[in-house]
Amino acid sequence: MSKLQELAPNLLNIIDQLEINRVKLGSEWIEIPTVKSIFKNYKIAGVKFRDGYGVPIIEYFIAVVREEKEAGNCPIMSKLVNFLLEKNITPKDVFDICMGLRRTLVTYIFRDKLIKDNAMEMMDEIAILFDANLSGVLEIFTTFYEKKQQAIQKSIVQQKKFSQILKIINFINTKIIIVQNGHIILANQPFFEAIGVNDIKEFNKNFSSTFSFMKDVDSSSKIKFDLENINEWLSSVYESNKPFTTNIFNNKMADVFTYSGRITTLPESEPTKYIISFNSISSHVANEALIREKLEHDELTGLYNYVKFIHLMGEAQRKALQDNTQLALVIVDIPQLKEINNTQGMDAGDKAIVNVAKDLISNTDKNMIVARLEGSRFGVLIVYENEQDSYNWCSSLHIELSKSPHRKTISITAFDLSETVNSVQIRANSLIDEINSSQEGSVSTDFENVKLYEALPDQERFTDRLKGMKKIKTTLYYKGLAISVENKLLFVDKDSATVQLSNKEFCATAPNENIYLEFPMLGIVKASVYSLNDKNNTVKIHRFRLSKHTPLKRKIFRVEVEENMKVNILSDGPDCEGVVNDINEEYIGLRLKRKRSLDEGSFVSIDIMLPVDDITTSFITEATVKKIEKVKDGFKIVVLCHLDGINKGILKQYIANRQMKIIHELRK
Numbered sequence: 098m099s100k101l102q103e104l105a106p107n108l109l110n111i112i113d114q115l116e117i118n119r120v121k122l123g124s125e126w127i128e129i130p131t132v133k134s135i136f137k138n139y140k141i142a143g144v145k146f147r148d149g150y151g152v153p154i155i156e157y158f159i160a161v162v163r164e165e166k167e168a169g170n171c172p173i174m175s176k177l178v179n180f181l182l183e184k185n186i187t188p189k190d191v192f193d194i195c196m197g198l199r200r201t202l203v204t205y206i207f208r209d210k211l212i213k214d215n216a217m218e219m220m221d222e223i224a225i226l227f228d229a230n231l232s233g234v235l236e237i238f239t240t241f242y243e244k245k246q247q248a249i250q251k252s253i254v255q256q257k258k259f260s261q262i263l264k265i266i267n268f269i270n271t272k273i274i275i276v277q278n279g280h281i282i283l284a285n286q287p288f289f290e291a292i293g294v295n296d297i298k299e300f301n302k303n304f305s306s307t308f309s310f311m312k313d314v315d316s317s318s319k320i321k322f323d324l325e326n327i328n329e330w331l332s333s334v335y336e337s338n339k340p341f342t343t344n345i346f347n348n349k350m351a352d353v354f355t356y357s358g359r360i361t362t363l364p365e366s367e368p369t370k371y372i373i374s375f376n377s378i379s380s381h382v383a384n385e386a387l388i389r390e391k392l393e394h395d396e397l398t399g400l401y402n403y404v405k406f407i408h409l410m411g412e413a414q415r416k417a418l419q420d421n422t423q424l425a426l427v428i429v430d431i432p433q434l435k436e437i438n439n440t441q442g443m444d445a446g447d448k449a450i451v452n453v454a455k456d457l458i459s460n461t462d463k464n465m466i467v468a469r470l471e472g473s474r475f476g477v478l479i480v481y482e483n484e485q486d487s488y489n490w491c492s493s494l495h496i497e498l499s500k501s502p503h504r505k506t507i508s509i510t511a512f513d514l515s516e517t518v519n520s521v522q523i524r525a526n527s528l529i530d531e532i533n534s535s536q537e538g539s540v541s542t543d544f545e546n547v548k549l550y551e552a553l554p555d556q557e558r559f560t561d562r563l564k565g566m567k568k569i570k571t572t573l574y575y576k577g578l579a580i581s582v583e584n585k586l587l588f589v590d591k592d593s594a595t596v597q598l599s600n601k602e603f604c605a606t607a608p609n610e611n612i613y614l615e616f617p618m619l620g621i622v623k624a625s626v627y628s629l630n631d632k633n634n635t636v637k638i639h640r641f642r643l644s645k646h647t648p649l650k651r652k653i654f655r656v657e658v659e660e661n662m663k664v665n666i667l668s669d670g671p672d673c674e675g676v677v678n679d680i681n682e683e684y685i686g687l688r689l690k691r692k693r694s695l696d697e698g699s700f701v702s703i704d705i706m707l708p709v710d711d712i713t714t715s716f717i718t719e720a721t722v723k724k725i726e727k728v729k730d731g732f733k734i735v736v737l738c739h740l741d742g743i744n745k746g747i748l749k750q751y752i753a754n755r756q757m758k759i760i761h762e763l764r765k
Contacts, residue, residue: 107219111206112162118205119159123151125201132197139184150177154198272356272375277368279327280307290392291356291375293349303348312353316341331371335360345375395469397447398454406468406476410518413466413478417514424512425487427477428525429453429494432533433503434473452501460494474529478512484544495539506532508541556592559641562616563589571596572613575605576657576759577679593627593639601763603634612638655681656755659708667702670694677705678733680755682748684723685738690731697725703736707751716751718744 115122126132127143136143153173160166181191206219272288274281284297292310294300304310306324314322318333318341334341341360344353356375363370393405401409410426417424431437431449438446450469457467457475466478481487491507498505508528512521524543532541542549563569563586572581580602588595598606606612610626624638658677664687666673675689685703695701699722707716720736740748 106222108162108222112159115155115202115205116159119152119155120147122155122201122205123147125205126151126198129197129200131193135186135190135194139186139190141184150180151198274373274375275363276307276331276371276373277366279331282370288375291345291347291354293347295396310346310348312344312346314341314343331360331373332369335362335371343375397450398469400454400457400475401466401468403468403470406466406470406478407518409466409468410478410521413480414512414514414518417480417512422480423482424514425479425481425509426512426521426525427479427491427494428470428508428529429457429475429477429498430506430508430529430533431473431503432506437503449501449503453498453505456494456497456501460497474526484511485547488540488542488544488547488549491540491542499539504539506539506541508532510543556639556641559616559622560589560591560594563594569596570615571598571602572615573602573606573610575763577655578756578759580605580763587635593637594624595635595637597633597635600634603629603631603636604763606636612636614638614641655679655684655686656752656759658755662705662707665704666695667704668695668699675731675734680748680752682745682752683738683740685720685736687734687736688728688731689734692725692732692734695722695725695734697722701736703738707747709747709751709754714747716744716747 124147127136127147133143135141136146150173154171154177157166157171157173181194203220272291273285274288275283281297281300284300289296289300292300294303300310308324308327311322316322316330316334317337317339318330320326320330320333322330341358343356343358345356346353354377356377358373358375361372363372393402394400395402413424416422431453434446434449437449450473453475454469457477461467461477464480466476468476470476479487479490487509491509495505495507498507506529508525510521510525510528528541528543532539540549566586568583569586570581570583572579574580580599582599582602584599584602585597586594587597606626606629608626608628612624612626614622614624616622622641624642625640627637627639629636657679662677664675664677664685666675666687666689671693673689673691673693673695675687678686678688680686685705687703689695700719701722702717702719705716706713708714718741719739721739722734723737724733724735726733738744738748
């Protein structure tokens with residue numbers, strides 16, 4: 098009889114049952130309340146733990162009982178220790194996890210009545226084989242854990258020390274860097290500004306070598322400045338106790354500026370940490386002025402930053418007093434920016450900010466001062482003569498801003514020239530906060546006696562602008578072909594308008610069709626046809642609404658194809674059949690009853706029989722699915738065609754022929 102058979106005969110008798118139910122044991126282990134709570138706190142996936150560690154540990158325990166493995170030498174335990182260390186689990190929690198397995202084994206053995214007698218002997222056997230290994234695991238884990246905690250404490254002390262140094266050097270206007278082993282480990286903000294970057298991360302991204310920002314170095318050192326022997330050069334210049342000169346490359350301005358530098362060392366530092374300070378040489382003060390000018394602009398948008406804007410507001414206030422002119426402060430906000438950053442990421446937030454900045458640049462003139470203030474807000478300082486015109490300009494600006502995603506809000510307030518810049522800002526921001534919190538409206542003002550279009554009923558916001566107009570440019574689409582004409586505006590009431598159309602337009606429209614109007618100061622507005630009068634070619638239109646995605650801005654116009662033009666789509670999955678809706682020179686719109694395995698981004702082959710010059714031609718091309726939209730009777734799908742020279746010619750010829758047929762239809 099072997100030694101283990103002597104030590105654990107009862108365990109050996111039930112070991113086959115344990116092996117059969119090892120996955121069940123692992124599942125019960127991870128469901129024990131204490132273990133489950135620990136996993137939740139440390140974000141450990143229970144099933145992955147069971148499969149990766151739990152079951153293999155149980156299998157090793159079974160092999161030890163059978164004397165197939167050596168007790169106390171479980172390799173999976175080492176992996177488990179490392180895994181738990183990475184999760185930063187405490188020794189107590191590790192003990193509770195291990196005891197969870199012991200509890201699972203004991204519960205299973207006695208619950209399923211695997212033994213009838215010798216209960217105490219069974220508990221002793223578990224203690225001999227399991228608890229001994231458990232104490233070994235805990236000892237190893239505790240040793241590693243203590244070492245890790247010591248390393249963390251040491252790192253915290255080091256970080257505090259560097260943080261204190263950084264606070265000190267950031268109070269100093271001199272450009273300062275701290276170098277160890279030829280690499281910058283710390284630098285103050287004035288240094289980064291002189292280089293034209295924001296931080297050490299951006300510095301490392303823009304400069305291939307740590308000291309490549311220094312050009313034409315001149316020092317009294319016997320050792321020549323070289324990127325290969327930078328440590329020797331630093332030591333030599335430090336010992337000489339003499340300054341050196343260098344041209345520093347400014348990444349933002351793509352130019353160099355001359356500085357004088359000195360080198361000293363950080364006391365009690367091992368290895369040696371060199372402190373290098375850079376000071377602008379007096380003859381190059383103009384260069385510093387250029388850098389300051391660059392720093393007055395917001396890096397993301399290129400607009401003036403908050404500090405510069407406040408300064409310019411003060412100057413504008415003094416000039417307005419002299420010239421007897423009126424100023425107004427406009428605040429533009431993206432109230433959902435924080436939510437965008439949290440849900441879509443910082444890149445999406447930056448994109449929203451840049452889009453607003455571009456729209457502001459496009460819709461302001463040289464007499465207006467535009468700046469990004471802070472976070473989601475922008476400021477525009479305008480000189481105005483008439484309050485209504487200023488408010489109307491803000492309304493038109495909001496129309497343009499609304500063409501890009503996310504809500505925008507605007508406030509405009511008069512700049513009382515007897516007030517301080519700060520008090521005007523507070524009032525403007527209060528207006529914007531008020532409209533943001535209301536979740537309604539878009540333009541807020543404290544101007545008196547102005548007509549607020551947003552306060553009008555929904556349709557009057559549009560029809561009120563039509564009153565007094567005699568003509569308006571209209572555009573409608575017939576089978577994808579645009580028909581644009583300047584038409585006579587006959588009558589306007591609160592929620593509709595009557596327009597006299599040309600014969601071609603009248604023939605091309607029908608009730609409930611869309612018609613696009615070019616509103617002054619508003620842009621493109623979409624309306625619906627309510628009724629038609631064929632005696633005088635008049636049409637009554639209603640349901641006015643802003644058109645953010647107007648087809649008028651399409652660079653490539655599409656045409657509707659003949660009815661029931663079949664298409665076959667071949668992909669990696671089952672083939673699909675459908676019909677073609679419309680075509681342009683790059684994209685094809687399709688309608689399918691079932692999309693099967695198609696997804697956006699799928700690479701497919703499409704086969705269409707196109708009628709070209711009264712001859713049906715096989716049009717086969719590869720394409721990428723760009724958009725899938727669920728509709729009432731199936732799916733609308735848009736594909737981007739990858740055309741060769743022959744297919745491109747076939748498609749252009751078909752589109753040209755189809756457009757001519759549509760024009761002939763209109764003439765009839």
